[in-house]
Amino acid sequence: MRPLLGCSWGCCLLLLLSLEAQGGPDYPSAVPEQVHLSYPGEPGCMTVTWTTWAPARSEVQFGTQGSGPLPLRAQGVASAFVDGGILRRKLYIHRVTLRRLLPGVQYVYRCGSAQGWSRRFRFRALKNGVHWSPRLAVFGDLGADNPKALPRLRRDTQQGMYDAILHVGDFAYNMDQDNGRVGDRFMRVIEPVAANLPYMTCPGNHEQRYNFSNYKARFSMPGDNEGLWYSWDIGPAHIISFSTEVYFFLHYGHHLVQEQFRWLERDLQKANANRVARPWIITMGHRPMYCSNADLDDCTRHESKVRKGLRGKLYGLEDLFHKYGVDLELWAHEHSYERLWPIYNYQVFNGSRETPYTNPRGPVHIITGSAGCEERLTPFSIFPRPWSALRVKEYGYTRLHILNGTHIHIQQVSDDQDGKIVDDVWVVRPLLDRMMYR
Numbered sequence: 001m002r003p004l005l006g007c008s009w010g011c012c013l014l015l016l017l018s019l020e021a022q023g024g025p026d027y028p029s030a031v032p033e034q035v036h037l038s039y040p041g042e043p044g045c046m047t048v049t050w051t052t053w054a055p056a057r058s059e060v061q062f063g064t065q066g067s068g069p070l071p072l073r074a075q076g077v078a079s080a081f082v083d084g085g086i087l088r089r090k091l092y093i094h095r096v097t098l099r100r101l102l103p104g105v106q107y108v109y110r111c112g113s114a115q116g117w118s119r120r121f122r123f124r125a126l127k128n129g130v131h132w133s134p135r136l137a138v139f140g141d142l143g144a145d146n147p148k149a150l151p152r153l154r155r156d157t158q159q160g161m162y163d164a165i166l167h168v169g170d171f172a173y174n175m176d177q178d179n180g181r182v183g184d185r186f187m188r189v190i191e192p193v194a195a196n197l198p199y200m201t202c203p204g205n206h207e208q209r210y211n212f213s214n215y216k217a218r219f220s221m222p223g224d225n226e227g228l229w230y231s232w233d234i235g236p237a238h239i240i241s242f243s244t245e246v247y248f249f250l251h252y253g254h255h256l257v258q259e260q261f262r263w264l265e266r267d268l269q270k271a272n273a274n275r276v277a278r279p280w281i282i283t284m285g286h287r288p289m290y291c292s293n294a295d296l297d298d299c300t301r302h303e304s305k306v307r308k309g310l311r312g313k314l315y316g317l318e319d320l321f322h323k324y325g326v327d328l329e330l331w332a333h334e335h336s337y338e339r340l341w342p343i344y345n346y347q348v349f350n351g352s353r354e355t356p357y358t359n360p361r362g363p364v365h366i367i368t369g370s371a372g373c374e375e376r377l378t379p380f381s382i383f384p385r386p387w388s389a390l391r392v393k394e395y396g397y398t399r400l401h402i403l404n405g406t407h408i409h410i411q412q413v414s415d416d417q418d419g420k421i422v423d424d425v426w427v428v429r430p431l432l433d434r435m436m437y438r
């Protein structure tokens with residue numbers, strides 16, 4: 001900023017405030033901000049994404065030494081993103097994919113160009129193959145305001161507790177808000193987590209403005225579908241991310257419901273062909289099929305759209321996921337935590353009464369949308385349903401430890417209770433015959 005000679009204090013302050021209101025420095029900066037990682041679905045790779053306000057080259061410098069020079073280089077591309085708000089703010093989104101990373105090795109990196117570099121971040125390259133035990137943090141509905149789970153997630157991340165994050169829709173509240181500035185603020189707020197761990201996403205209802213353009217532009221998910229639906233493998237698990245929003249915002253494209261459904265079926269067929277090697281199939285989508293919250297959301301209806309499809313019969317997901325033996329379904333949208341007994345078509349299919357999640361005879365659903373946002377928590381209906389196993393109306397997030405091909409450990413962390421574990425279950429399925437629930 002130029003020195004403001006002859007300007008009184010009040011006037012200076014006013015000027016500063018108005019610059020602040022413009023949401024950036026007084027000239028477009030090429031210094032990277034909003035740095036975050038994602039896994040592009042190819043072993044040995046990691047994608048770095050960041051934002052600048054002026055066009056610039058896209059480079060990542062990286063290495064395995066904690067300090068000193070960063071000997072490795074990778075280049076990528078920037079694309080201009082114009083937000084749909086009246087100011088038509090323009091962001092440059094940079095994407096660089098690092099390749100030939102050594103599995104399980106820790107890297108240090110910085111991103112940017114000669115016009116400005118980020119600070120250094122570190123991450124651990126994902127291990128290859130199926131014989132290791134990934135640890136994930138899972139949550140949805142995290143806002144730029146009231147992001148209750150973030151401080152603890154940040155500490156967990158610093159301690160190297162996770163291999164990846166799954167954010168099950170609803171970001172920032174909302175990324176498009178205030179001409180995209182709320183999105184900028186959110187991406188800065190999550191940087192201490194997302195610049196050090198692959199941050200994997202699916203779209204939620206809060207991303208819908210301008211046809212999900214802020215979601216598509218700001219994240220870099222695997223595949224060529226702008227992150228609306230995709231799948232990837234981590235250790236013994238195949239993870240499918242999809243959009244429940246195609247069932248609700250039909251004016252953006254009726255065809256999307258059918259396209260996604262067909263893709264899901266093909267992907268599930270492929271995953272089942274490889275199921276002996278990689279037994280777990282885990283889905284993540286924003287709006288649940290079932291929930292017992294005290295509101296009027298889709299999941300409170302007996303024939304919810306996500307479960308039974310359009311007009312109660314077209315492209316419903318419960319039959320599809322059951323048919324292909326999906327093990328675990330992760331949801332959010334309700335700002336609370338709810339675990340269901342293994343379920344299909346409103347019937348509980350416990351493995352046994354003593355150990356319901358050992359050899360369950362239907363998929364297990366977890367609804368985890370209480371990471372914290374300005375809308376606060378969602379209450380539950382007074383009477384729990386017979387299919388509801390546990391309900392927690394507290395801020396928090398879920399830890400998922402995929403121990404091996406037969407054992408998954410699920411824990412719910414309460415931020416209201418200073419990190420106390422308020423749910424703790426193991427899901428155990430046999431190695432073979434995973435597709436058939438009987």
Ligand SMILES: *[C@@H]1O[C@H](CO)[C@@H](O)[C@H](O)[C@H]1NC(C)=O
Nearest residue numbers: 211225226228251252253256
């Ligand atoms: C919205 O986006 C989808 C997928 O990116 C696209 O197929 C569709 O045509 C878009 N709809 C409108 C109305 O722009």
Ligand SMILES: *[C@@H]1O[C@H](CO)[C@@H](O)[C@H](O)[C@H]1NC(C)=O
Nearest residue numbers: 341348349350352353354356
């Ligand atoms: C499922 O198991 C739980 C825990 O033992 C039990 O409370 C519930 O009644 C069981 N449901 C059915 C339908 O067996």
Ligand SMILES: *[C@@H]1O[C@H](CO)[C@@H](O)[C@H](O)[C@H]1NC(C)=O
Nearest residue numbers: 403404405406407408430431
């Ligand atoms: C997975 O780990 C559990 C607990 O250690 C063990 O009992 C089980 O045999 C393991 N499964 C496989 C396939 O190695």
